Amino acid sequence: MTTSTAPVTTTGDPVLEATGVIMRFGGLTAVNNVDLTVNSGEIVGLIGPNGAGKTTFFNCLTGLYVPTEGTVKYKGTVLPPKPHLVTQAGIARTFQNIRLFANMTVLENVLVGRHSRTKEGLLSAVLRGPKYKRAEAESREKAMGLLEFAGLADKADHLARNLPYGEQRKLEIARALASEPGLLLLDEPTAGMNPQETRAAEELVFAIRDRGIAILVIEHDMRFIFNLCDRTAVLVQGQKIVEGDRETVQSDERVITAYLGAPLEGTAEAPAAADADADAIADAPADLPAEAAADPVEEADAEPAAEASTASATSTTGTEDEK
Ligand SMILES: Nc1ncnc2c1ncn2[C@@H]1O[C@H](COP(=O)(O)OP(=O)(O)OP(=O)(O)O)[C@@H](O)[C@H]1O
Ligand SMILES: [Mg+2]
Secondary structure (H helix, E strand, C coil): CCCEECCCCCCCCEEEEEEEEEEEECCEEEEEEEEEEEECCCEEEEECCCCCCHHHHHHHHCCCCCCCEEEEEECCEECCCCHHHHHHHCEEECCCCCEEECCCEHHHHHHHHCHHHCCCCHHHHHHCCHHHHHHHHHHHHHHHHHHHHHCCHHHCCCEHHHCCHHHHHHHHHHHHHCCCCCEEEEECCCCCCCHHHHHHHHHHHHHHHHCCCEEEEECCCHHHHHHHCCEEEEEECCEEEEEECHHHHHCCHHHHHHHHCCCCCCCCCCCCCCHHHHHHHHHCCCCCCHHHCCCHHHHHHCCCHHHCEECCCCCCCCCCCCC
16 A cells, blocks of 8 residues: 655654654554654654554554554654653653543542653652642642643642543643653543534644643544644544545545555455544534534533543553553
8 A cells, every 4th residue: 555645734843753653563563654744843643443543543552552663752752662651751642531530539639640740759758848848839839730721720629520621621731741752642632522522622722832832632623634734644543544635635536545444455354444433534524613613423422421441650651452
């Protein structure tokens, strides 16, 4: 299969450079030789039918999986495939299945996200000296600032599990931002949101970009993708089949075919397809009013708020098997 790449306006230096990334699970090649670059100032979309390998690719970028082959560079330096080192380097992410500390408050969840940026050691924390107290006050101030930014400041003392679903997604973004990233990876940030929440999420993503943070976003909601992204890459059965601006993606026959479920060249099996996605690929108008931007596919993917994950306090980036 050939990959066509339209000329794209690049906005700055590469922040992320993934080269030849392959992820195999036994006989299944979930990510097949994918190259992808995100430049500073960009919002880049990653789309593809269910099971295309999008989340697996994110897991390779963030050290949750060690890619079978390929390299991932952040600002020119090859990243070791360890989640905490990736976070420390400057890449933060949210998860397709929300992972919050359900029994902690909203503010505490954001404070946990800051831990990769705080220097105070265990001894200092136990002794609670003036230096520790100063650092703690500063962290709280920054965390409150992020809650303000995400529109959650008035919920700071609420338990995370009591937030409505859309606000849990926003809280995950605020927590990711707490690690002061240069690149934010969002895995289906509007899944389960209503049209108004989706519209607000778009504005939040633009505001994050305006803070100088590059963004790579996976979504099934094509209107959201085409409203937001400078550039979009399409994964099908682990391969990047096209990358470019909205017109390039929408006019590519292979994209439509992939979403409609026809077999790809040289393969016997049709990709899992979502008809609603296929319609949206072809029809999605830019800057759609919020009321029209609903994506029925997302309703099916939504999880109830009560199912917010209770990830362990030492692993906010989760375990290998999870999305
Ligand atoms: N840990 C794993 N072990 C074995 N197979 C896996 C593992 N993780 C993912 N896969 C497989 O890799 C393929 C790609 O899955 P992935 O979750 O990356 O798709 P996706 O594009 O994110 O799909 P969706 O849009 O439904 O979220 C699927 O066939 C999936 O079953
Ligand atoms: Mg996924």
